[in-house]
Amino acid sequence: xxxxxxxxxxxxxxxxxxxxxxxxxxxxxxxxxxxxxxxxxxxxxxxxxxxxxxxxxxxxxxxxxxxxxxxxxxxxxxxxxxxxxxxxxxxxxxxxxxxxxxxxxxxxxxxxxxxxxxxxxxxxxxxxxxxxxxxxxxxxxxxxxxxxxxxxxxxxxxxxxxxxxxxxxxxxxxxxxxxxxxxxxxxxxxxxxxxxxxxxxxxxxxxxxxxxxxxxxxxxxxxxxxxxxxxxxxxxxxxxxxxxxxxxxxxxxxxxxxxxxxxxxxxxxxxxxxxxxxxxxxxxxxxxxxxxxxxxxxxxxxxxxxxxxxxxxxxxxxxxxxxxxxxxxxxxxxxxxxxxxxxxxxxxxxxxxxxxxxxxxxxxxxxxxxxxxxxxxxxxxxxxxxxxxxxxxxxxxxxxxxxxxxxxxxxxxxxxxxxxxxxxxxxxxxxxxxxxxxxxxxxxxxxxxxxxxxxxxxxxxxxxxxxxxxxxxxxxxxxxxxxxxxxxxxxxxxxxxxxxxxxxxxxxxxxxxxxxxxxxxxxxxxxxxxxxxxxxxxxxxxxxxxxxxxxxxxxxxxxxxxxxxxxxxxxxxxxxxxxxxxxxxxxxxxxxxxxxxxxxxxxxxxxxxxxxxxxxxxxxxxxxxxxxxxxxxxxxxxxxxxxxxxxxxxxxxxxxxxxxxxxxxxxxxxxxxxxxxxxxxxxxxxxxxxxxxxxxxxxxxxxxxxxxxxxxxxxxxxxxxxxxxxxxxxxxxxxxxxxxxxxxxxxxxxxxxxxxxxxxxxxxxxxxxxxxxxxxxxxxxxxxxxxxxxxxxxxxxxxxxxxxxxxxxxxxxxxxxxxxxxxxxxxxxxxxxxxxxxxxxxxxxxxxxxxxxxxxx
Numbered sequence: 001x002x003x004x005x006x007x008x009x010x011x012x013x014x015x016x017x018x019x020x021x022x023x024x025x026x027x028x029x030x031x032x033x034x035x036x037x038x039x040x041x042x043x044x045x046x047x048x049x050x051x052x053x054x055x056x057x058x059x060x061x062x063x064x065x066x067x068x069x070x071x072x073x074x075x076x077x078x079x080x081x082x083x084x085x086x087x088x089x090x091x092x093x094x095x096x097x098x099x100x101x102x103x104x105x106x107x108x109x110x111x112x113x114x115x116x117x118x119x120x121x122x123x124x125x126x127x128x129x130x131x132x133x134x135x136x137x138x139x140x141x142x143x144x145x146x147x148x149x150x151x152x153x154x155x156x157x158x159x160x161x162x163x164x165x166x167x168x169x170x171x172x173x174x175x176x177x178x179x180x181x182x183x184x185x186x187x188x189x190x191x192x193x194x195x196x197x198x199x200x201x202x203x204x205x206x207x208x209x210x211x212x213x214x215x216x217x218x219x220x221x222x223x224x225x226x227x228x229x230x231x232x233x234x235x236x237x238x239x240x241x242x243x244x245x246x247x248x249x250x251x252x253x254x255x256x257x258x259x260x261x262x263x264x265x266x267x268x269x270x271x272x273x274x275x276x277x278x279x280x281x282x283x284x285x286x287x288x289x290x291x292x293x294x295x296x297x298x299x300x301x302x303x304x305x306x307x308x309x310x311x312x313x314x315x316x317x318x319x320x321x322x323x324x325x326x327x328x329x330x331x332x333x334x335x336x337x338x339x340x341x342x343x344x345x346x347x348x349x350x351x352x353x354x355x356x357x358x359x360x361x362x363x364x365x366x367x368x369x370x371x372x373x374x375x376x377x378x379x380x381x382x383x384x385x386x387x388x389x390x391x392x393x394x395x396x397x398x399x400x401x402x403x404x405x406x407x408x409x410x411x412x413x414x415x416x417x418x419x420x421x422x423x424x425x426x427x428x429x430x431x432x433x434x435x436x437x438x439x440x441x442x443x444x445x446x447x448x449x450x451x452x453x454x455x456x457x458x459x460x461x462x463x464x465x466x467x468x469x470x471x472x473x474x475x476x477x478x479x480x481x482x483x484x485x486x487x488x489x490x491x492x493x494x495x496x497x498x499x500x501x502x503x504x505x506x507x508x509x510x511x512x513x514x515x516x517x518x519x520x521x522x523x524x525x526x527x528x529x530x531x532x533x534x535x536x537x538x539x540x541x542x543x544x545x546x547x548x549x550x551x552x553x554x555x556x557x558x559x560x561x562x563x564x565x566x567x568x569x570x571x572x573x574x575x576x577x578x579x580x581x582x583x584x585x586x587x588x589x590x591x592x593x594x595x596x597x598x599x600x601x602x603x604x605x606x607x608x609x610x611x612x613x614x615x616x617x618x619x620x621x622x623x624x625x626x627x628x629x630x631x632x633x634x635x636x637x638x639x640x641x642x643x644x645x646x647x648x649x650x651x652x653x654x655x656x657x658x659x660x661x662x663x664x665x666x667x668x669x670x671x672x673x674x675x676x677x678x679x680x681x682x683x684x685x686x687x688x689x690x691x692x693x694x695x696x697x698x699x700x701x702x703x704x705x706x707x708x709x710x711x712x713x714x715x716x717x718x719x720x721x722x723x724x725x726x727x728x729x730x731x732x733x734x735x736x737x738x739x740x741x742x743x744x745x746x747x748x749x750x751x752x753x754x755x756x757x758x759x760x761x762x763x764x765x766x767x768x769x770x771x772x773x774x775x776x777x778x779x780x781x782x783x784x785x786x787x788x789x790x791x792x793x794x795x796x797x798x799x800x801x802x803x804x805x806x807x808x809x810x811x812x813x814x815x816x817x818x819x820x821x822x823x824x825x826x827x828x829x830x831x832x833x834x835x836x837x838x839x840x841x842x843x844x845x846x847x848x849x850x851x852x853x854x855x856x857x
Contacts, residue, residue, distance in 0.1 A: 014148075016113030016131040030128035032142055032191040050085040110141055113185070130188040136181055140173045142188040143195045149184025152369045153177045158196065158523070158548050164369040176200065176547060181368050200523065200547055201568075212294045214596055217662055218269060218603065225610060232614060268602055272649055276595040283591065284584035285575050286563075292574035295558045296585065297592035297657055298539040299467060303530060303552065306473035306480050308545035308562055309582060310487055311449040315345050317353035318412055319446035321403070329417065329443040335359045336376060336383055342366050346385075346415065349447055365427050365434045373436070375427045381419055382427065384439065388416040394436045396421050403444060411482020413447040449483055458583035459488045465589075470516055470533070472526045474548060477519025484517050497521035500528060508532045526552035543582065544569055560585065590654040598652030600661055602645035604750055607669045608676070609641050609743060615677030616684070616735065623681075625688050626728040632794035633736050636783075639776055640743035648747070651768055667827065668760065671820045672749075676742050679813040683738045686805055688731035695723045707797070733796045738806045740780050742813055744773045749821065759822040 017025070025031065110123050111133035118133060123141040126132060132142060134151050152164040155177040164180050167173055173186050175197035192198050211219075273294065277287035287293055307313050322329050334356025340347040341364055359378050367374035373386020384391065388404045395418070404414050418439040425437035459469055469489055473480045477494035484491040494517040500508060512532040521529070526542075530552045533540045542549065542556035545565025550572050553559030561573035562580045570576050577584045613629070620628040658664060694700050695708075695716070705716045708726040716722050745757075752758040753770040783789045785798050796802070820826070 014113070014131075015116040017127070017129050018115055021129065022114065022127055025127035025129060028128075030191060032124055032126040032188070032195070034124055034192075050082075108139065108141075110138070111135075126188055126191060128188055128191050132186045132188055134173065134179050134182075134184050134186050136179050136183070138179050140175050140177045140179065140186070141197075142175050142186070143190035144173060144187045145169075145189070146171050146173060146184050147187045149182060150370070151182035151184045152180050154180050158200070158546075166370045182370075200550060212291045213298055213657070214294050214599060214661075215269070215291060218599075220662070221603065221607065221665070225607075228614065232618065268645060268649070269599055272595045272599055276591050280588045280591045281578075283587035284577060284579045284581055285588040286578050287575055287588075289574040292558055293592050294596055295539075295592075296541065296575065296588050297596055299541040299558060299589070301468045301470060301533050301538040302462060302541045302543065302585070303470045303472050303526075303533070303556065304543040304582070305545060305549055306449075306471060306475055306483060308565060308580075309543045310451060310455050310471070310483065312452055313345075314450045315349035315413065315447040316450045317349050317445070318448040319407075319444075321444040321446070323399075323441045323443050327419075327442050330354055331356065332380075332383060332442070333417065333445065335378070335380070336385065339376060339378065340364075340374075346447065350445075363427060371434055375434075377427065381423065382425065383442075384418045384420075384427070384436065385415055385445070386418075388414060388444075391416050391418055391436070391439060394418075394439045396438055396440055399441060399444075407444075407446055409478065409482065411449070411479045411486065413449075415445045415447070417442040417445055448486075449479075451483070451487055452580075452582055454581055454583035456486075456488050458586060461583075461586055463488075468516075468538075470512075470518070470529070472518050472521050472529060472552065474521060475519055477517060480519040481517045489516055491517045494519055497525040500525050505532065505535070509535055512536070523548045523551045527555045530555040541585070543577075543585075593654035593657065594652045595649075596657050597655045598649030600658060601648045601652065601750060603661075603665060604668055605641055605645055605648070605743075605747070607665060608672045608746060609637060611669050611673030612676045612680065612739060615673055616680050616739075619677060619681040620684055623685060625685060625731070626724065628684055628732060628735055630729075630732060630794040632792065633732060635793055636736055636740055636780075639780055639783075640740050643776065644743075644747055644772065647772055648751075648769065651766065653766075668750075671826045672746060672817060675813060675817045675820060676739065676746075679809050679816070680735050680739050680742075683805055683809050684731045684735040687734040687802065688727045690801065691727040691730040692723055695726060729794070730796055730799075730802070732794065733799070734802045734806055736793075736795060737780075737784065737802060738809055738813075741777065741806070741810055744776045744780075745810075745814060747773050749817070757818075759818040 108123060109120050110126060111118050111120050112126060113119070113131035113133065126142055130142075131147070132144075134140065134146075134149070140153065146167050146169055148169070150166065150168050151173070152166050153173060154164050155174065158174060158176050167184075175190075175195040190196070190198075270290075273290040276293040277290055280287055280293065304310060320329055320333070333350050334354035335358065337347045337350035337354060338356050338358040339361055341361075343351070344367060346367070359380070361376055361378060363375075363377040365371070365373075365375040367386075371386070372390040373384055375382065375384040388399065392399070399416070404416075407414050418441050421438040421440050427434060427436070429435040462469060469484075471480055471484050471489070471491075477496050481491035481494040492515060495511065495515050497518060497520040500511075500518075500521070503511065508528060509532045512529055513536060518525070518529060526549065530540055530542055534555075534557070540556045541558040541560055542552045543560045543562075544550070544553055545562040547566050547568045549561075549565075550569050553561065553569065553572055553574075558575060559573040560575045560577060561569040563570065563576055563578050564580050575585075575588065616628050620626070694704075708730070709716060709722075747769055748757040749760045751766065751769040752761065752763050753767050755763055757763075783793060784795065787797055790797055
């Protein structure tokens, strides 16, 4: 909504506003005040992070445990929730501060005309209707028309157009651009948040963080697990109360059930992202939004600006085509470039390619966009270098047909070197203004935009990896298309930005699907192209360096800025390429894939443990054999889950992300959990009944009785619940031993070192997981055979009956699970046995390549 309209037309047009009119505009709020704030307050950030769905559940569990006196378990539950909240809140607050400080306009003073006199004021005090003096080197701070004079402005920061634009009477100057030549006055019409710079700043400050696919999947899995745990907890606790369990027993059951929630997944993903960001920084990409570590790996379309991203922003001399054999063209151009008083891109390219000494100048006409030529009068003659179409009306001899057109069609910049037909002619008219005499052509001088050295190879590697490249530039579409072709892209038929304005979303989607190069595109058009790609299901990264790219960066899944670009673009980007290297995205993708690979492995391990434990609890409870776990035994997950996921994440390799991760998780976790829980329940039941019958027979050796009295704290023959307690702890020991050893072997199913284990996925070359399994088994053996440790984890000491049951059960479990995986029993039961399979050796975890996902071999 614009500022209130206040009449400022009274009085002489050259006198500017009066003091009374300025005061009236200020009261109306029509002041060029800087844009402030973002859409999310600190209170909102803290509230949404601390009291998220996940944290609310954890806090509720923590309160219950605290009331029941389980202080350590309560601390674990609440602590993990707080860690998760702090990580998210700190990240959002840091982003908010950066966005709040973001300003497109410089904090400089400007000259305005008020009450007929020029006055210097801060830019933020300009009001609507002010006459603003525009001079070379100054930034345009408001929007409005030129009312006096003629200026050339650089709008590349806003539009990406690299050439200065001439603005005459009535033409609109936009805030954020810079005056590079000429002088004039501008009437301020749109100020503050209503100006072009203000609107861009508001767009850049918009909060737009996308959750990554892995984050969404983990969130879904955790929510589902929580829902199942709540339902199961209600049923089991109700049964416990009906059976008259003691308060201590209810507390123990509650502690175990709360442990089923995979607390560690969110913490693990935060740690993995942070570690990945550190590794990526060493490869030339600074990650500012931590989930960009993963997001960049899913990118299948890279949209990029031209200048500053594909090109260096410099020109190189490509060709010199002499037209006058009597002139040593290279010597003339070398002296011309060395003698330029105000160097520009063209003279810099000439000086680099043709070094030479400078010569004295009798006169010089500097290059200006309004002229499109420059000239020098030297001791060796008068020389003019300019655009062929600007010089053509003054030529005595026309240029050969197609000489210029053929080169411009290839994206090259062609200038014409000429000299006056009359050696005595000058380059100014009687009034001293630049003017051209009759000219003779001397040479065509051809320049090319300098490609960044790594761009061609990077584009080839992206395309080989299935990533499409779309170029969005403010330059002429034909020039951009030619440069894209040089970089290795199939440019096709380029499209100009204005052609997009009349297209609805459906038509734009169809156009975007078949177009590679867009030229003359405004910031809002770049944003529309990115949105169209997203609607078509693409995962989009946007590379840019100017403010004109900020809106598109915000709209993309991953915004990538060049370090040498504008501060606005760097501040809104998810990733900053610190060496300005387009190719730095490639190692960033590899590191991101490494992170996803490790997190995916961790999810398999985490969820199999949770599902197995839940099924065992349900089965044993239904059998009426007591509760199969004590809170201290749950601590064994450090060996079965904590240590394995840590090392497997570190050892992960960069693989193509599994698009069917949830489906493959189900196909692994369900059969693994069902088989493991089934065999584990059998182990528990067998040991429970055997111990119960042994004590009931009265023939139990005194040594065994003494040991169980020390385990249970009860006295045989005196305490009526001694037999049940002894049977429970003995069965729990056998169950924990079996489940722990089975969990270690499951790692070998996921990363098989030998074909014996390769029933779920092909053999991998990495032997470190196998050594990890051996190390974990040895550590567990230390726990079992060390009385202090076994007692700490709520286990009996090493007992022959336990191993007599567990070892055969483990062998049977291995054979059964191998058969289930190898013959895809779950798939056959569900009628999905014809689902695609991965290519052997291509992927682990049964996920396959992107085009051939699925479990097994």
